[in-house]
Amino acid sequence: MPQDLKPSGGDTRTVSPPLPPPATAGPPRSAWRQRLNRLDVRLSPYLYISPFFVLFLLVGMFPLAYTAWVSVHDWSLIGGKGDFVGLENFREVLDNPYFGKQLVNTVSIFLLSSGPQVVIAVTLAALLDTHLRARTWWRMSILLPFVVSPVAVAIIFGSLYGDRYGLINELIGHLGISPIQWHTDRFASHVAIASMVNWRWTGYNALIFLAAMQAVPRDLYESASIDGAGRVRQFFSITLPMIRPTMVFVIITSTIGGLQIFAEPRLFDQTATHSGGSDRQFGTITMLVYDFGWQLRDLGRASATAWLLFLVICAFAIVNYLLIRRLGALGEES
Amino acid sequence: MNRRPGFLVYGLLTAFVLGSAAPLYWSFLLGSHTKEVAAQGVPPLLPGGHFWSNAERAIETIPFWKALANSMIVSTVTACSVVFFCTLAGYAFAKLRFRGRGPLLVFVIATMAVPTQLGVVPLFILMAEFGWAGSIWSVIVPWLVTAFGVFFMRQYLLDAVPDELIEAARMDGCSQIRVFWHVALPAARPAAAILWLFTFMQVWTDFFWPLIALPHGNPTIQVALNQLQSGFFKDYSLVLAGTTLATIPLLVLFIVAGRQLVAGIMQGAVKG
Numbered sequence: 001m002p003q004d005l006k007p008s009g010g011d012t013r014t015v016s017p018p019l020p021p022p023a024t025a026g027p028p029r030s031a032w033r034q035r036l037n038r039l040d041v042r043l044s045p046y047l048y049i050s051p052f053f054v055l056f057l058l059v060g061m062f063p064l065a066y067t068a069w070v071s072v073h074d075w076s077l078i079g080g081k082g083d084f085v086g087l088e089n090f091r092e093v094l095d096n097p098y099f100g101k102q103l104v105n106t107v108s109i110f111l112l113s114s115g116p117q118v119v120i121a122v123t124l125a126a127l128l129d130t131h132l133r134a135r136t137w138w139r140m141s142i143l144l145p146f147v148v149s150p151v152a153v154a155i156i157f158g159s160l161y162g163d164r165y166g167l168i169n170e171l172i173g174h175l176g177i178s179p180i181q182w183h184t185d186r187f188a189s190h191v192a193i194a195s196m197v198n199w200r201w202t203g204y205n206a207l208i209f210l211a212a213m214q215a216v217p218r219d220l221y222e223s224a225s226i227d228g229a230g231r232v233r234q235f236f237s238i239t240l241p242m243i244r245p246t247m248v249f250v251i252i253t254s255t256i257g258g259l260q261i262f263a264e265p266r267l268f269d270q271t272a273t274h275s276g277g278s279d280r281q282f283g284t285i286t287m288l289v290y291d292f293g294w295q296l297r298d299l300g301r302a303s304a305t306a307w308l309l310f311l312v313i314c315a316f317a318i319v320n321y322l323l324i325r326r327l328g329a330l331g332e333e334s
Numbered sequence: 335m336n337r338r339p340g341f342l343v344y345g346l347l348t349a350f351v352l353g354s355a356a357p358l359y360w361s362f363l364l365g366s367h368t369k370e371v372a373a374q375g376v377p378p379l380l381p382g383g384h385f386w387s388n389a390e391r392a393i394e395t396i397p398f399w400k401a402l403a404n405s406m407i408v409s410t411v412t413a414c415s416v417v418f419f420c421t422l423a424g425y426a427f428a429k430l431r432f433r434g435r436g437p438l439l440v441f442v443i444a445t446m447a448v449p450t451q452l453g454v455v456p457l458f459i460l461m462a463e464f465g466w467a468g469s470i471w472s473v474i475v476p477w478l479v480t481a482f483g484v485f486f487m488r489q490y491l492l493d494a495v496p497d498e499l500i501e502a503a504r505m506d507g508c509s510q511i512r513v514f515w516h517v518a519l520p521a522a523r524p525a526a527a528i529l530w531l532f533t534f535m536q537v538w539t540d541f542f543w544p545l546i547a548l549p550h551g552n553p554t555i556q557v558a559l560n561q562l563q564s565g566f567f568k569d570y571s572l573v574l575a576g577t578t579l580a581t582i583p584l585l586v587l588f589i590v591a592g593r594q595l596v597a598g599i600m601q602g603a604v605k606g
Binding site: 037040041044045046048049051052053055056059060061062063064066067069070124127128130132138139140141142143144145146147148149150151152153155156157158159160165167170199203204207208210214252253256260262263266267270272274286289290293294299303306307309310313317 | 419435570
C-alpha cells in the first residue's frame with residue numbers, strides 16, 4: 001500500500017473525472033482530505049477494472065453460458081423461445097450424419113495446417129536468427145500474408161485451385177499429373193484449405209519463434225561450438241529445447257483458433273448452398289452452427305452444436321497439455 | 335546459430351518471401367485482365383490494364399463504399415475502445431494493490447483462451463433485444479474490450495512504469511487518476527500503439543459474426559466480398575479486382591506500420 005502521505009495541497013487544476021481532484025481549499029492534514037485520499041486509493045482500482053469486467057461479462061461470458069440455456073429449448077430464429085426439450089437438440093445434432101463428418105473435416109484440416117506450419121515456421125525463424133542484412137525488411141516481408149483477410153485469402157486461393165482451369169492444376173499438368181478435383185475430393189479440399197491457413201499464419205508464427213530464439217543465451221552456442229557441435233547439432237540440442245514453451249503456446253492458440261475455422265471453407269465452396277462442398281466434403285463444425293441457426297433457423301440446434309464444439313476444443317486443450325507434460329518429463333524442464 | 339548467413343539462407347528466405355507475395359500478385363493480375371482471358375487459367379505474366387474497369391464493375395455489384403466505411407468505423411471505434419479500457423484495467427492490475435487482484439487476474443488470463451465466437455446465438459438474441467439488430471453497433475459492441483488487451487497492457491506496464499515514479503507523484507498529492515493520466519499513459523504509448531494496430535486488424539478481418547449480424551444492404555467489407563464471390567464466382571476478373579481493392583487498406587497499414595506489427599508479435603501479441 002502506498003502510505004497515506006501528507007498531501008501538499010499545491011495543485012488546484014481540476015482533472016478529468018471520475019474521481020474528485022485534490023481538494024482545493026482546506027488546511028493540509030485535514031481529516032477530510034485524508035479520508036478522501038484513502039477512498040481514492042481503495043476504490044480507484046475497482047473503478048479502472050470495472051469497464052472491462054462489465055463489458056466482457058455482458059458480451060463474452062454471458063452469451064457463452066446462455067448458449068447452454070438456448071440449447072435445451074426449442075428455439076426458432078423467428079419465433080423465439082419454445083418448450084423445454086432437455087437434451088433433445090443434442091441428440092438430433094449427434095444423430096445428424098453431417099455432425100460426425102464435419103467434425104472429422106475440422107480436425108483433419110486443423111492437423112494439415114498446424115503440423116507443417118510449426119515445422120516451417122521454426123525453420124524460418126532459425127533462418128532469420130542469423131546476422132542478416134536488412135533484418136527488419138525480411139521480418140516485415142514474411143508477415144505480408146497476415147494482413148490479407150481470411151475471406152480474401154479464400155477467394156484468391158479458390159481461383160488458384162480451380163478444378164478445370166486453375167493455375168495449380170495447369171502446373172501439375174506440366175509435370176504429367178492429371179488434374180486434381182480440389183472442390184470435390186475430400187482430402188484434396190482439406191489440403192487446399194489448410195494451405196490457405198498456412199499461407200496466412202506461417203510468417204506470423206515464425207516471428208513468435210524468432211523472439212523466443214533471440215532470448216536463448218548466446219554463450220550456450222559459444223560453449224557448444226567450442227565443444228565441437230556443428231550448427232545443426234546446436235539447433236537440435238540447444239535451440240529446440242529452449243523454445244519449447246513457446247511452441248506449446250503456439251500449438252495451443254492455433255488449436256483454439258483452428259478448430260473454429262469458418263471463413264476459408266465457406267468461401268472455398270462455390271456452390272449455391274455454401275455448406276462446404278456438394279456433400280460437405282470440407283464443411284466444418286462452425287459452418288454447421290451457421291447452417292443450423294441461420295439456414296434452418298433453429299437456434300436450439302445451433303447452440304447445441306456450439307456447445308459440442310466447445311467441449312471438443314476443451315478436450316483438445318487437455319490432450320495437448322497432457323502430451324506436453326509427458327514430453328516435458330522426457331526432456332529437461334526449462 | 336550466430337554466423338554470417340550464406341547464399342543458402344538468403345535463397346531460402348527469398349523463396350519464402352516470393353511465395354508470400356505471389357498470391358497477392360495473382361489476385362491483381364487476374365483482376366487486371368478481361369473476363370475471357372481470366373477464365374483461361376493461365377493468363378499472361380503481366381497485368382492487362384483492365385483493373386479499373388473490373389474494379390468499377392465490382393463496386394457496382396456490391397455496396398462497396400458503404401462496406402468500406404462500415405469496416406473503417408467498426409475497426410477504428412473498437413481499436414480505440416480496447417486501447418482505452420484495457421490500458422486502464424491493465425494499469426490497475428500492474429501497479430495498484432487491491433483485494434481480489436490475484437483471482438481477478440487469473441480470471442482474465444483464463445478467459446483469453448475462451449472461444450467467445452461460440453456465443454454467437456445468445457449474442458444474436460441479445461443484439462435484437464437491444465434493438466441493434468442489423469446495425470453496425472451489433473458488430474462494435476462485442477469487441478469493445480478484450481481479455482488479451484488487459485493482459486498485454488499489464489505485462490507491458492509492469493516494467494514500463496517504475497513504482498518510484500508513482501510514489502513520487504502520489505507524494506506530490508496527485509490523485510490516482512492523475513497518476514494514471516500523467517505517468518502511466520505516456521509510458522504505455524508504445525504498447526498502446528501495438529494493441530491498437532492488432533485490434534484494428536482483427537476486427538477488420540473478422541467474418542463469422544458480421545456475416546450473422548449484418549443484413550445484405552449494410553455489410554462490412556468482408557461480408558461484401560462474400561456477396562461478390564457467391565454471386566459472380568465464374569467471373570474471376572471481377573471478383574479478384576474487388577478482392578484486391580478491398581485488401582489495399584490493410585496493405586497501406588502494413589506499409590506504414592509494418593515495423594510495429596513485427597515488434598508487437600515479437601513482444602507476444604497473440605491471436606485473439
